[in-house]
Amino acid sequence: MKRIKLIFSIFTALIASSCSESYLDKQPLDTINTENYPRTAAELITIVNGAYQPLQWPKLYNLRMWTSDIMAGNSIVGAGGGTDGIETQNMSNFVTQPDNAGVLDLWRGPWPGILMSNIVLETAPTLDIDENIKNRSMGEAYFLRANYYFILTRYFGDVPLITTPLSSDDDLFPVRKPVNEIYDLIISDLTNAIQLLPPKSSYGQQDVGRASKGAAYGTLAKVYLTLGNYQETVNMATQVEGLGYALNPNYASNFDINNENSQESIFEVQYASDGGFSFWNNENQASWASPFMGPRGSNFVGGSFGWNQPTQEFINQYEAGDSRKDVTVLYEGCPDFDGKQYQASYSLTGFNVRKFLVPLSVVSSYDNSPLNFPVLRYSDVLLMKAEALNELGQTLQAETYINMVRNRAGLDNIQSGLSKNDFRDAVLKERRIELAFEGQRWFDLIRVNNGEYGLDFLYAIGKTNVTQKHLLFPVPQIEIDRNPKLLPQNPGY
Numbered sequence: 494m495k496r497i498k499l500i501f502s503i504f505t506a507l508i509a510s511s512c513s514e515s516y517l518d519k520q521p522l523d524t525i526n527t528e529n530y531p532r533t534a535a536e537l538i539t540i541v542n543g544a545y546q547p548l549q550w551p552k553l554y555n556l557r558m559w560t561s562d563i564m565a566g567n568s569i570v571g572a573g574g575g576t577d578g579i580e581t582q583n584m585s586n587f588v589t590q591p592d593n594a595g596v597l598d599l600w601r602g603p604w605p606g607i608l609m610s611n612i613v614l615e616t617a618p619t620l621d622i623d624e625n626i627k628n629r630s631m632g633e634a635y636f637l638r639a640n641y642y643f644i645l646t647r648y649f650g651d652v653p654l655i656t657t658p659l660s661s662d663d664d665l666f667p668v669r670k671p672v673n674e675i676y677d678l679i680i681s682d683l684t685n686a687i688q689l690l691p692p693k694s695s696y697g698q699q700d701v702g703r704a705s706k707g708a709a710y711g712t713l714a715k716v717y718l719t720l721g722n723y724q725e726t727v728n729m730a731t732q733v734e735g736l737g738y739a740l741n742p743n744y745a746s747n748f749d750i751n752n753e754n755s756q757e758s759i760f761e762v763q764y765a766s767d768g769g770f771s772f773w774n775n776e777n778q779a780s781w782a783s784p785f786m787g788p789r790g791s792n793f794v795g796g797s798f799g800w801n802q803p804t805q806e807f808i809n810q811y812e813a814g815d816s817r818k819d820v821t822v823l824y825e826g827c828p829d830f831d832g833k834q835y836q837a838s839y840s841l842t843g844f845n846v847r848k849f850l851v852p853l854s855v856v857s858s859y860d861n862s863p864l865n866f867p868v869l870r871y872s873d874v875l876l877m878k879a880e881a882l883n884e885l886g887q888t889l890q891a892e893t894y895i896n897m898v899r900n901r902a903g904l905d906n907i908q909s910g911l912s913k914n915d916f917r918d919a920v921l922k923e924r925r926i927e928l929a930f931e932g933q934r935w936f937d938l939i940r941v942n943n944g945e946y947g948l949d950f951l952y953a954i955g956k957t958n959v960t961q962k963h964l965l966f967p968v969p970q971i972e973i974d975r976n977p978k979l980l981p982q983n984p985g986y
Contacts, residue, residue, distance in 0.1 A: 568802050636704040676720060707738060764862070785801070808844060817926055
């Protein structure tokens with residue numbers, strides 16, 4: 494599973510909004526007739542594998558998801574200047590319009606995965622195959638569909654709710670459903686996934702990287718935290734604790750290609766080094782994190798495009814002695830990288846992201862980086878539990894969980910006896926440092942106090958044009974043009 498790939502290419506969408514530009518006005522050439530496919534366990538697994546693949550693409554975890562840290566104020570767009578990365582510049586400067594290419598990517602990215610998940614969930618119950626494979630496949634489909642909808646609704650609010658594979662006879666122009674209905678499906682799907690998925694420890698080597706019971710519990714904890722259901726957050730996090738996960742003794746191990754899918758890893762997007770395949774295509778995708786974040790002009794890594802350049806304000810958040818700093822960022826005077834000395838001139842801010850870089854001595858080609866991308870780590874679960882316990886008035890108990898994360902970083906325990914508000918600030922800061930550049934910070938900003946926490950923070954760092962409307966993206970205009978039922982547009986756009 495480390496190399497999750499589609500054996501065949503089915504990137505068609507059965508709704509217009511999920512198609513690539515070249516297919517928008519064409520009948521798909523490749524479709525699945527669910528009356529005669531899948532028929533075997535192997536065919537079912539192939540479709541399940543296809544449901545994972547959109548996670549690997551630039552529309553999601555190979556670019557757009559982790560560039561949300563730029564929007565969240567952790568970093569700026571380095572790129573090559575001018576209009577290079579202009580869509581991300583506009584998103585991070587809160588001047589996004591409905592024609593923004595990055596917004597279009599985030600809208601379109603999840604739909605192929607939802608389609609594949611729906612096919613699995615419709616067909617698997619009818620198959621006369623091994624029950625373990627059938628149940629696992631359905632559990633994976635529930636888990637993935639929930640994750641895709643979680644991405645969509647956090648970025649866009651109301652979105653279409655499609656739970657069956659559509660055909661040409663169906664209404665291909667769906668309406669948007671209210672957020673509460675989307676979350677009802679997400680919670681239901683993750684609950685089903687918990688019942689059907691095996692624990693991570695049961696997977697053999699060929700299935701490493703598949704969704705597991707722990708991934709479903711941990712994701713559901715995050716959903717409940719987003720919704721402000723703190724008791725259920727605690728309950729789900731406690732379930733994860735009982736499944737054998739543990740912090741890696743060394744924080745850097747989480748970003749080591751030799752330690753992927755480790756004891757701390759709950760779910761990560763799988764990448765491979767597959768020389769000969771196009772860096773810019775969706776199929777057989779290697780990771781973009783290293784070439785995109787590598788210091789521009791440094792020859793530190795293959796590519797070195799210089800995106801996600803950390804700000805001085807972010808750097809200032811590190812406490813003295815925090816071991817995560819030297820793992821996470823490059824700064825003048827930091828430990829050498831692969832025998833090379835970092836120079837502040839490599840970046841507009843004087844800093845670059847370090848944690849995802851794969852040295853040239855390991856992978857010399859820009860289009861062959863194999864490093865997985867972390868979606869959910871055990872430290873995230875511990876911090877979610879700390880935050881939820883504090884919100885429930887159990888601040889002293891919450892200290893245990895934030896201290897586990899701090900102590901691993903070489904820091905002393907948090908000051909005991911903080912007020913609820915002060916502890917909340919402390920755990921959100923801890924999340925910012927622990928999960929930096931992993932695509933988590935934006936969602937933390939917009940979920941606390943109905944987004945007011947994020948607005949206050951962004952205003953404080955100089956983004957004074959940000960308003961409540963910016964907590965959601967606009968529905969892409971090209972999608973509305975093709976499907977007017979997506980109206981009304983999100984407020985303010």
